[in-house]
Amino acid sequence: DAGVIQSPRHEVTEMGQEVTLRCKPISGHDYLFWYRQTMMRGLELLIYFNNNVPIDDSGMPEDRFSAKMPNASFSTLKIQPSEPRDSAVYFCASSLGREGARGQYFGAGTRLSVL
Amino acid sequence: KNQVEQSPQSLIILEGKNCTLQCNYTVSPFSNLRWYKQDTGRGPVSLTIMTFSENTKSNGRYTATLDADTKQSSLHITASQLSDSASYICVVGAGTASKLTFGTGTRLQVTL
Numbered sequence: 160d161a162g163v164i165q166s167p168r169h170e171v172t173e174m175g176q177e178v179t180l181r182c183k184p185i186s187g188h189d190y191l192f193w194y195r196q197t198m199m200r201g202l203e204l205l206i207y208f209n210n211n212v213p214i215d216d217s218g219m220p221e222d223r224f225s226a227k228m229p230n231a232s233f234s235t236l237k238i239q240p241s242e243p244r245d246s247a248v249y250f251c252a253s254s255l256g257r258e259g260a261r262g263q264y265f266g267a268g269t270r271l272s273v274l
Numbered sequence: 275k276n277q278v279e280q281s282p283q284s285l286i287i288l289e290g291k292n293c294t295l296q297c298n299y300t301v302s303p304f305s306n307l308r309w310y311k312q313d314t315g316r317g318p319v320s321l322t323i324m325t326f327s328e329n330t331k332s333n334g335r336y337t338a339t340l341d342a343d344t345k346q347s348s349l350h351i352t353a354s355q356l357s358d359s360a361s362y363i364c365v366v367g368a369g370t371a372s373k374l375t376f377g378t379g380t381r382l383q384v385t386l
Contacts, residue, residue: 201378250317262308265317
């Protein structure tokens with residue numbers, strides 16, 4: 160398996176624009192997680208899905224953020240409208256089971272810069 | 275509030291030396307503790323996972339210990355290599371749903 164695949168790797172946009180980040184989890188994994196990482200706050204869990212259903216979105220910072228998982232092999236994280244403080248690296252991770260015997264498998268991340 | 279604190283924030287060691295990274299947590303009820311390694315520009319990779327009943331776990335040159343009484347964990351790296359240069363993140367799971375709390379990491383640099 161190619162692992163968790165995220166796209167794009169880098170995104171530069173202007174404040175107010177809509178941003179969509181994409182994730183393809185590892186085939187067969189039933190949990191998918193979206194994280195945000197900044198120097199100041201480290202890794203923060205935004206939302207996670209189980210079998211394509213959102214389970215906990217308490218980490219989503221505000222209504223500008225939304226996430227969907229239309230099927231087992233694809234998820235999106237959308238920011239609309241984007242703001243400079245959204246600049247961060249966004250990671251998608253997947254696991255088999257909530258715990259994941261070997262932890263969660265992370266993608267390479269999307270580095271977002273909002274100007 | 276659940277918290278995970280790691281020390282030191284950063285560390286520089288010579289290749290071949292050993293080092294120990296610390297993780298203190300105030301997470302309740304404790305479920306498990308994980309150590310991740312994150313290379314620059316990459317996503318974190320799991321090194322070890324320990325539950326309440328485990329007090330040590332090894333993965334090659336990496337050995338994690340857990341003291342559930344003092345709520346402390348350490349990650350010991352033996353005979354460091356240049357490829358060990360990375361950030362090491364301690365993550366603690368709480369409750370049956372294992373809500374995760376992340377430390378901010380220790381940045382390790384191994385030099386010649």
